[in-house]
Amino acid sequence: MTLTPIEYEILAEEEENLDLDSDALPELETSKTWQIDLENGRLGTFIDEEEAIRQYIRKALMTSRNRYLIYDDTYGEDLRDLIGQNLSKALMDVEIPRVVRDAIEGDDRIEEVSDVNVTQYNSDSILIEVTVLTTTGLFLTEEVTT
Template identity: 85%
Template sequence: MSLTPIEYEILAEDEDALDLESDALPEIETSKTWLIDLDSGRVGTFIDDEEAIRQYIRKALMTSRNRYLIYDDTYGEDLRDLIGQNLTKELMDVEIPRVVREAIKEDDRIEEVSDVTVTQYNSDSILIEVTVITTTGFYITEEVTT
């Protein structure tokens, strides 16, 4: 009995191409993901490579850590914890880049977060420019308002 309503049969020529004994996952050649329109909340077509990393950076910096059950405790940012604590400007200048680095470095496609610049912040938003180096050696700079 099949678990799906569609009967699926592996053809002999396809079976040779499958490594059914291996526990190793196949390597992913690209980083395809769904395009998410963050303004409307709608999901679009597939994106990959640089565009997917840019989306990851924006989304990770716009999502509060430990707030949504769909994400594990390494995804997202803790910037909301800093805002409104009446910290000195000097401390915010140190803490914001640290928190941004922690949020972004979790992605396997990112080798290093090389630069984080906070150009303005007030009681309800922060404008951040971040530069990352990917595992393939590309530099990507993204600007995010959180």
């Protein structure tokens, strides 16, 4: 049974380059995290700052809320609950941005979600472009297909 949406593996040659001593692990007060190659299902080295926030946005919008035991009930998105329902376009235009904001505003590195643009991609996925303001004053725009 998998607890995450994607099975991750660290290749032997990558593992040799990783320093897994406790000094190298991210401290709680930093934004360091593992780099996740979502296309190939592999973990990389540590990332920080802007790259870590971008990864958080992509990952949160690609993970269904309450589906994986490893995450608490505040992590992830509820978009799949909306897709496939017979909701009017006007309601979808309001609900999808609300659900997107809810999915990513939980990270304390994100001050505000200032813009959410949604494009119908095909019948079972959508393209989301989101702009956030970080607590350091940086504006980031990220695109995610979910």
